[in-house]
Amino acid sequence: MKVNLFLQAPYRYLPDDFESKYESVCSIPYSLVTRDGMYSSIRDFMDELMLGARSGFDGVAITEHGQSSYDMIPNPDLISSALAYMTEAEGLDVAIYPMGRSLGKAREPLRAAEEYAMIDVMSGGRLVAGLTVGLSYDANINNGVPPIEVRPRFDENLELVLRAWREQEPFAWNGRYSQYPMVNMWPRPLQENVPTWITGIGNPRTMRMCFDRGFGFNYLSWFGAKLTGKRIFDRMWEQADEAGVARNPYRIGFLQTVAVSETDERAEIEYGRHAEYAFRKGLGSIPIEKLGLPGAIDINGVKALIKDPGDFGLYHRMRTATFHDLVDAGVVVVGSPDTVAEQLLDFCREYGIGNLHAMLGFGSLPRHLVMKNIQLFAEEVLPRLRTLWTETDHQHHWWPRRLGGTPTSYTTATKAGANTR
Amino acid sequence: MSTPTITEQTIDVWGGRLSITVKIAGAGTPLLYLHPAAGLAWDPFLSHLASRYTVYAPEFPGTSEGNPYAIHTIDTLSDMVLAYEELIRALGLDRPVVVGQSFGGMLAAELAAAFPALPDKLILLDPIGLWSEAAPTANWIATPPEQLPALLFHDPSAPAAQAMLAPSDDIEQQQAAAAAMVWAFGCTGKFAWPIPDRGLRHRLHRITAPTLIVWGRDDRLVSAIYAEQFHNLITDSTVTIIENCGHIPQVEKLDETRETVDKFLL
Numbered sequence: 001m002k003v004n005l006f007l008q009a010p011y012r013y014l015p016d017d018f019e020s021k022y023e024s025v026c027s028i029p030y031s032l033v034t035r036d037g038m039y040s041s042i043r044d045f046m047d048e049l050m051l052g053a054r055s056g057f058d059g060v061a062i063t064e065h066g067q068s069s070y071d072m073i074p075n076p077d078l079i080s081s082a083l084a085y086m087t088e089a090e091g092l093d094v095a096i097y098p099m100g101r102s103l104g105k106a107r108e109p110l111r112a113a114e115e116y117a118m119i120d121v122m123s124g125g126r127l128v129a130g131l132t133v134g135l136s137y138d139a140n141i142n143n144g145v146p147p148i149e150v151r152p153r154f155d156e157n158l159e160l161v162l163r164a165w166r167e168q169e170p171f172a173w174n175g176r177y178s179q180y181p182m183v184n185m186w187p188r189p190l191q192e193n194v195p196t197w198i199t200g201i202g203n204p205r206t207m208r209m210c211f212d213r214g215f216g217f218n219y220l221s222w223f224g225a226k227l228t229g230k231r232i233f234d235r236m237w238e239q240a241d242e243a244g245v246a247r248n249p250y251r252i253g254f255l256q257t258v259a260v261s262e263t264d265e266r267a268e269i270e271y272g273r274h275a276e277y278a279f280r281k282g283l284g285s286i287p288i289e290k291l292g293l294p295g296a297i298d299i300n301g302v303k304a305l306i307k308d309p310g311d312f313g314l315y316h317r318m319r320t321a322t323f324h325d326l327v328d329a330g331v332v333v334v335g336s337p338d339t340v341a342e343q344l345l346d347f348c349r350e351y352g353i354g355n356l357h358a359m360l361g362f363g364s365l366p367r368h369l370v371m372k373n374i375q376l377f378a379e380e381v382l383p384r385l386r387t388l389w390t391e392t393d394h395q396h397h398w399w400p401r402r403l404g405g406t407p408t409s410y411t412t413a414t415k416a417g418a419n420t421r
Numbered sequence: 422m423s424t425p426t427i428t429e430q431t432i433d434v435w436g437g438r439l440s441i442t443v444k445i446a447g448a449g450t451p452l453l454y455l456h457p458a459a460g461l462a463w464d465p466f467l468s469h470l471a472s473r474y475t476v477y478a479p480e481f482p483g484t485s486e487g488n489p490y491a492i493h494t495i496d497t498l499s500d501m502v503l504a505y506e507e508l509i510r511a512l513g514l515d516r517p518v519v520v521g522q523s524f525g526g527m528l529a530a531e532l533a534a535a536f537p538a539l540p541d542k543l544i545l546l547d548p549i550g551l552w553s554e555a556a557p558t559a560n561w562i563a564t565p566p567e568q569l570p571a572l573l574f575h576d577p578s579a580p581a582a583q584a585m586l587a588p589s590d591d592i593e594q595q596q597a598a599a600a601a602m603v604w605a606f607g608c609t610g611k612f613a614w615p616i617p618d619r620g621l622r623h624r625l626h627r628i629t630a631p632t633l634i635v636w637g638r639d640d641r642l643v644s645a646i647y648a649e650q651f652h653n654l655i656t657d658s659t660v661t662i663i664e665n666c667g668h669i670p671q672v673e674k675l676d677e678t679r680e681t682v683d684k685f686l687l
Contacts, residue, residue, distance in 0.1 A: 141563065146614040148492060148607045176496060289565050295607020295614075299489040303600045 001348065001388040002399060004059035004097055005052030005374060006255055006357035008071035009045040009079075012364045013037040014281050019319050024285035025068045025137050032069075042072065044367040046082065051371055052094075052360075053087050055378035058403070059095030059128060060087075061357050063199065063220075064102055065135070066142040070282030070363075076101060077115035084123035095128045095403055099218060099357070100199045102134030104150035105143040109157035109178055113164040113185060120189035125402045127189065130218065131158060132199040133206065137290035147295030153177050159413055162196070165189050193407040195398045197253060202232045202311045203301060204239060210251070211243035214410040216355070216398035218253035222283050223313030224329030225256060225347060231310060233351035249354030249389050250396040256344065257332045257359040260376045264335040270369060272323040275332050278363025284318025337380035344385060354389055354396070425471045427463060431485075434507040439494045441508050442485040444478045447471025450541075451517035453509065454478040455525030455532075457669075458561065458613065460605035464585070466671035469679050470520070473686075477512060479505070481524075483608030484601070492608040498619045501612060502531045509539065516541040518686065519630075523547055523643070523668065524609045527621065530651075533632075534624040543632040544682060545651065547668050549643050552618035556644035562610045566599075575639040575667040585672050625654035632658040633685040635678060637666030659685070 014032060015021075022028050049060045062079055065071040073079060076098035084096045096119055101112050112131075120127035133154045139145045145153060156175050160183070163171070170184035197216040200206040210217040219232055237247055245251070259275065261267035297305065305311070314321060314329040326332045333343050348356060360377055361370035399405025425446040432441050444461065452474035454467060461480050470476050482501075483492025495501050505528065509517065519540040521529025526548025533543050549558055559572055570577035570586055577586070588595045612619065632655045636648040645662055652660045661681040663670045670678045 140614065144615040146611045147562070148611045152493065287565065289563060293607075293610075294562050294603045294605075295610050297603075299600065299604045302603050303596070306596045306600050 001353075001385050002058040002095075002250070002355045002396065003382050003385050004061045004095065004355070004357045005049065005055075005057040006061040006099070006359045007045060007049055007052075007361045008063070008065075008359070009042055009073050010278065010282060010363055011037065011069045011072060012041050012366070014069065014277075014364075019280045019285050022285065023287055023290070024070050024282050025065070025290060026141050028067075028069045040367075044370070045361070046079070048361050048367070048370045048374060049079070049083055050086060051374050052378070053083065053092050054090070055374060056382060057094060057378065059097040061097035061099050061130075063098070063100035063130070064132075064138075066138050068138075070278070075115075077112075077119060080119050081115070081122060084119045084126070087126070088122060088124055093403055094126065095400060096123045096126050097128040097130060099130035099197070100132035101130065102132050102139060103157040103161065104132070104134035104154035105139035105145050106153075106157050107143070107145075107178070109160050110164060110180060110183065110185070112157070113161040116161075116194070117165060117185055117187050117189045120191055120194060121187045125190040126400050127191065128195045128197060128398075128400065130197045130199050131161070135291060136293040136296045137286065140293050140296065141290065147293040149177075150296050151298070155413070162410070165194060191400060191407065193409045195400060195405060195407050196410060197398065202228070202235070204235060205298065207236050207239045208243060211240050211245050212411065213413070214397070214408060216251050216253060218255065218355075218357070220255040222255075222331070223311070223315045224326075224331045225333075226328070226330030227313035228311060229330070229347065229351060233353075237352065246394075247352055248394045248397075249348075249352045250394055250398055252351075252353050253355035253357060254348070254351070254353045255357040255359060256347075257362055258340055258344070258373075258377065258381075259332060259334040259360075260337055260340050260373055260381060262336065262376075264339055267334045267336065268323065271332075271334060271365065271373075274363045274365040274369070275326055275334070276321065276323055276363070278365075279318050279321055279326055279331060282363065283315070284321065288315075337376060340377075341381045341384045344381070345388060348385070348388055354394070355398075356385060424463065424468050430512075432508055432511045434511060435494060435504050439482060439491055439504060440485075440488060441482060441491075441504075442480045442488070443508070443512065444480070445475065447474055447476050449474045451512075451514040452476050453514065453517045453519045455519070455521035455528045456481065457523035457525050458606055458609040459602050460484045462585075464672060465675055466678065474518065477514060477517070479508060481605070481609055484605045486601075489604060492611060498531065498612045499535075502528070502535050505532055506536055506539065518542045518544070520544040521546065521548060522671065523549055524613060524617075526550070527613070527617065530621060530625065530628065531619075533630055534621070534627040537627050537629040540630040542686065543628065543630045544635065544685065545632065546635050546670055546678070547637060547640050547643055548634075548647075548651065549613065549617040550619070550621040551647050551650055552616055553646070553650070556646050558617055558644075559642045560615075561642055562606050562614060572642050573668045574673055575637060575665050576673070579673065581672050581675065585669075622650075622654065625651065626656070628655045629657065631685075633682065634658055634660045635670055635681060636660065636662050637668055637670045637673065638662050638664050639666060640668045642668040
C-alpha cells in the first residue's frame, strides 16, 4: 500500500466562539488574522510537509481551497513546486501529490496543465496529478462560475489538460469555455503517463468516469468513515464492476484524519481539543448550501440527496461535535500506534483501499504535536500498512515509474463514450 | 378566481435541438408570461390574465419535468433570447403582450430590446437584470431555503405568502418539489450567476413597446430603486410602486397588481 502524508493549512488561532459567529469559508472576516499567526500557520505547514517527505512517506499530498480559513491553499501548485525542488535537492524519492487542482473553476485551464508539467520536471518525474471538479463555494462563490457550468467546464478542461500534456505537435483548441489558437506547452511532463487522479466525495458519475477512463479515484472521507465507508466503497466497487475493471485496490485513494500518541489515553489528551477545533471551526462551519449550490449537483443527485443525505455522515452535527462524536463516527482515528494501525488496516482491507492519505495535522494542533504525530506514524504505523496488498498480483498503475509504479495511459473521453461537448 | 383549463404544447426550436414546453390557458389575444427563477407555478394572477387573454407560459429550458438537460443546449443569454423569439414565431403569436416576473422580467426586457416590434405591450414585475453596488441584488441562489420567505415577501406570514410557501402534505411530492426548485434555480442561474447583469442597461433604450414597471416597495431581493432605473432607460414606460409588498407583487398584493395591470392593458 502507498501511504501519503496529507496536510491542510488551517489558520490555527481562531477565537473560541468562532463556530457560533462565523462561517469558515467565503465570508470569514480577515480581521481575525494576525500577521504572526498567518506566517507561522503557513511556515509550520511547509516544515511539516518536509518532515513527512524526510520520514519515509510515499508521497506528500495537499489540496486546493480558496477564501477558506481551514485550508489556506488557493493554488496547491505553489506549495507543490516548493516541495518538488526541496525534495529533489535532498534526493528524497517521494511523490509530489497536489490532490485537487479544481478544473471546474479554472478559467485558464492551460495554466493548470503548465503548472503540473513544471512540477513534474522540477521533481524529476515524481508528480501525481490530482484533479477535481471543485466545491460549490469555491468554484461558484469565490470564482464566479455559474453552478450548472462547473461540471461541463471540468469535463472540457480535463480534455485540454490531458491533451496538452501528451500532444507532440502544436494544436488549436476551440472549446466552449476556452479557446487557444496554439497550444504548445513548454515544458511538458517528464513522465510519459502522468498518474492522474480525480478527487471526489462520492458522486457515482465521477467514480464511473474514473473507472471507464483509467484514472485513480480519491475519496476524501471528512464525514466519518464509519458512517459513510460502507455505502461509498460498496458503490465504488459496484461502479468498477459495471465498468468491467478489476477490483485493484491501487486505483482507490482514501483520506483519513489520524492522531497517534504513545497510548490511547495520551492521544485523547494531546489531540482532543485540536480535533474539535478542526472540525467545528472548519468543515462543520461551511453552510450546506455553500457545499452544493443549485445547479452544481445534477438533478438526479439532488433527488437522491434529498431522500437520503447519508453520504454526509456526521456533517450536520459537526459544528458542535465533541471529540468522542468525531471518534465514534470515524472522522478521526486516534490512539496508540497499535490501535491506529489495526483500525486503518481493518478499514483498508475491508474496502480494498490501496492508497491511504493520512491527515496528521489538523485544526489548532501546534507544530510540535504535528511533528510528533508525523514521526510516530512514520516509525510505528506506516511500516505495518505498507505491506498490505504486497501478497496480491495487483500492479500499481497510478503511481510514477520512478517511484516503483507502472503507470498506463488513460482512455480518451471519446473512447470511453463520454460526452464533453 | 377559478383556475382555467390549462393545456400543454411542446415546441421544437433551435434547429430541432431544444424542446420547450408551454402551458396555455384562456382565450383572446395572446399574452406571453415568463416565469421567475424558481420555475412556472400557475397562480391566481395568471388565471386572471387568462380571463381576457390566451396566456402562453413557456417553461424555461431544464425546468420541464422529464427534460432537465435541455438547459445544456444553450450557453449564452443572447442565444436564449433568440430561441424564445423562435418559440414565439413557432407558436404563431402576433404581437403578444409580454409579462415577465423577476428572472422572467429580465428575459422579457431582453426579448423586447432585441426585437422591439415583437411585444404589443410589456409588463415587468420586479425584474432583475441591472446592478448597482449601492443596492446589490440579493443572491437568492446561495440563500438557505429557510431564509427565502423573508427575502421574497414583505410579510411571509400573510395568507397569500403562506399559501405559496405551504409544502404539500405528501412527503414524496414535497421532496420532488424541493428538487425541482433547486434545479430550476440552477437552470435559470446559468444566466444570472454570479451577478444578474448581462449588460441589459446598454440595450434597454431599444425597447419601443409601452412598458409598465411594477415593483414592491419593500422588495428585499431586488430593491425598488431599480424601478426608477428601468423607467429612465425605457422611453415609453410608467412605474407603479406597491406599498407593503415584497418581490412578488402578483402573489403578495394580487388585487393591487391586478388593478394596475388591467389599467395599463385597457
